[in-house]
Amino acid sequence: MHNQDQxxxxxxxxxxxxxxxGNLLDENCPSREVLKHVTSRWGVLILVVLLRDTHxxxxxxxxxxxxxxxxxxQTLQWLEQDGFVLRVAYPVIPxxxxxSLTPLGQEVARHVxxxxxxxxxxxxxxxxxKQPA
Numbered sequence: 001m002h003n004q005d006q007x008x009x010x011x012x013x014x015x016x017x018x019x020x021x022g023n024l025l026d027e028n029c030p031s032r033e034v035l036k037h038v039t040s041r042w043g044v045l046i047l048v049v050l051l052r053d054t055h056x057x058x059x060x061x062x063x064x065x066x067x068x069x070x071x072x073x074q075t076l077q078w079l080e081q082d083g084f085v086l087r088v089a090y091p092v093i094p095x096x097x098x099x100s101l102t103p104l105g106q107e108v109a110r111h112v113x114x115x116x117x118x119x120x121x122x123x124x125x126x127x128x129x130k131q132p133a
Contacts, residue, residue: 055099088100
């Protein structure tokens, strides 16, 4: 084995290490789906609202202006599948379902909240810097 080949094999992470670590810039990296769910418009808003308290579906829909029932349901499903949202259905009539954040969801929601706060704080600068269409 040449010295260069040996060096590359020693410094390159194995495929398993790459899969465990993730590579957001790789189009096939599963972390991209999670990023899409967390940073989508509705994902951000759901996480921010649930950071404050547990909510029923109808409460979330009222608090998050402009979200359709379909998009709210779909985004909640994505966030639940990613392990960020906990859905609890109570066996009563009519059905009673509550959504809250898991510990991992609380962690990501705090990061998203920081970004949302920054945008709100910097909005005048952002709008002043926009180029006319």
